[in-house]
Amino acid sequence: xxxxxxxxxxxxxxxxxxxxxxxxxxxxxxxxxxxVSVPTIRLDRLELGIPELRERIKHVAExxxxxxxxxxxxxxxxxxxxxxxxxxxxxxxxxxxxxAFEKTHIIRGHYIYSLAETLAIAVIDAQVALVGIANIxxxxxxxxxxxLVAKAEVKESKRNRFIVWVKIYEKNVEVFRGKFILxxxxx
Amino acid sequence: xxxxxxxxxxxxxxxxxxxxxxxxxxxxxxxxxxxVSVPTIRLDRLELGIPELRERIKHVAExxxxxxxxxxxxxxxxxxxxxxxxxxxxxxxxxxxxxAFEKTHIIRGHYIYSLAETLAIAVIDAQVALVGIANIxxxxxxxxxxxLVAKAEVKESKRNRFIVWVKIYEKNVEVFRGKFILxxxxx
Numbered sequence: 066x067x068x069x070x071x072x073x074x075x076x077x078x079x080x081x082x083x084x085x086x087x088x089x090x091x092x093x094x095x096x097x098x099x100x101v102s103v104p105t106i107r108l109d110r111l112e113l114g115i116p117e118l119r120e121r122i123k124h125v126a127e128x129x130x131x132x133x134x135x136x137x138x139x140x141x142x143x144x145x146x147x148x149x150x151x152x153x154x155x156x157x158x159x160x161x162x163x164x165a166f167e168k169t170h171i172i173r174g175h176y177i178y179s180l181a182e183t184l185a186i187a188v189i190d191a192q193v194a195l196v197g198i199a200n201i202x203x204x205x206x207x208x209x210x211x212x213l214v215a216k217a218e219v220k221e222s223k224r225n226r227f228i229v230w231v232k233i234y235e236k237n238v239e240v241f242r243g244k245f246i247l248x249x250x251x252x
Numbered sequence: 253x254x255x256x257x258x259x260x261x262x263x264x265x266x267x268x269x270x271x272x273x274x275x276x277x278x279x280x281x282x283x284x285x286x287x288v289s290v291p292t293i294r295l296d297r298l299e300l301g302i303p304e305l306r307e308r309i310k311h312v313a314e315x316x317x318x319x320x321x322x323x324x325x326x327x328x329x330x331x332x333x334x335x336x337x338x339x340x341x342x343x344x345x346x347x348x349x350x351x352a353f354e355k356t357h358i359i360r361g362h363y364i365y366s367l368a369e370t371l372a373i374a375v376i377d378a379q380v381a382l383v384g385i386a387n388i389x390x391x392x393x394x395x396x397x398x399x400l401v402a403k404a405e406v407k408e409s410k411r412n413r414f415i416v417w418v419k420i421y422e423k424n425v426e427v428f429r430g431k432f433i434l435x436x437x438x439x
Contacts, residue, residue: 137354142362166380167324169437174383175329175366182362193353196361200387206437250356250393 135194142183151190165209181231191249201243322381329370338377352396368418378436388430
């Protein structure tokens with residue numbers, strides 16, 4: 066195997082990992098990271114069968130929304146890109162100035178909270194789930210334009226009571242974390 | 253003093269108190285409570301100089317929004333009917349079906365959270381205040397159509413760190429409570 070083809074193999078392997086952890090990465094950012102050209106990244110994506118950013122998000126969001134149980138697709142806040150019912154879920158949200166305080170351009174807490182709460186409910190494998198208690202922490206101010214990745218994990222599930230942790234990241238830096246205690250109720 | 257005029261005096265005294273604690277009370281509800289006719293309640297309001305429900309809310313909300321420091325009037329969620337900067341605040345929100353889960357008609361938590369968070373920020377006597385930590389509890393499910401009264405109280409204020417309690421009631425029953433730790437930042 067030539068040196069360049071093994072380099073390519075390694076790059077594609079890392080590229081897959083990177084996109085998995087941060088689905089918001091653009092071709093430009095990937096090219097910059099790997100110190101290759103944008104067309105090289107496009108070729109990598111083609112070979113790996115990974116669609117372009119917007120398509121990628123749209124496609125996975127649609128297919129995941131069909132799996133939702135405790136929440137209707139149109140009620141979902143953010144874009145759902147992964148859902149393992151009863152276990153874990155990932156969603157995305159692009160922030161904009163309409164979500165920010167006018168004075169500071171800092172995203173208002175309740176938009177971040179809504180992203181987290183929606184995901185915490187969505188991950189529960191039940192028809193109806195409600196938040197009972199939430200302990201949340203905003204770690205770093207998030208500014209207008211930030212692209213957020215939310216990850217939920219079910220930590221405990223006993224009969225009708227669930228504990229879900231949600232962490233929200235911007236460029237792999239944790240900006241928010243919340244512990245949600247949910248209960249399921251008869252419909 | 254005749255018996256009926258002393259009865260009237262007492263009724264008006266209680267009426268003032270009742271409206272103070274639950275500004276959403278309609279003339280019909282008050283008439284029902286006092287076992288008098290609706291016109292009698294209207295007369296009482298006229299004599300006491302208390303406007304009709306909608307006017308009452310609109311008027312106080314407008315005059316209070318002018319006092320806001322940490323949040324712009326148009327950014328406020330709910331209607332602000334009382335604001336003692338640095339001490340306490342009261343706001344109202346009428347819920348509707350657009351805020352509820354389709355399946356259950358239960359109001360989604362993040363709408364209630366937004367009402368509470370906004371009030372917690374508004375009560376701080378500073379140009380910019382952000383939530384750092386929030387511990388919240390949804391006590392009873394709130395159904396579409398419920399009229400909510402949120403009350404915030406500043407419990408602690410040390411330099412740039414504040415603890416604010418927000419309790420939300422429906423018909424004087426507590427449906428939500430939250431402890432918010434806020435920090436003020438340089439603009």
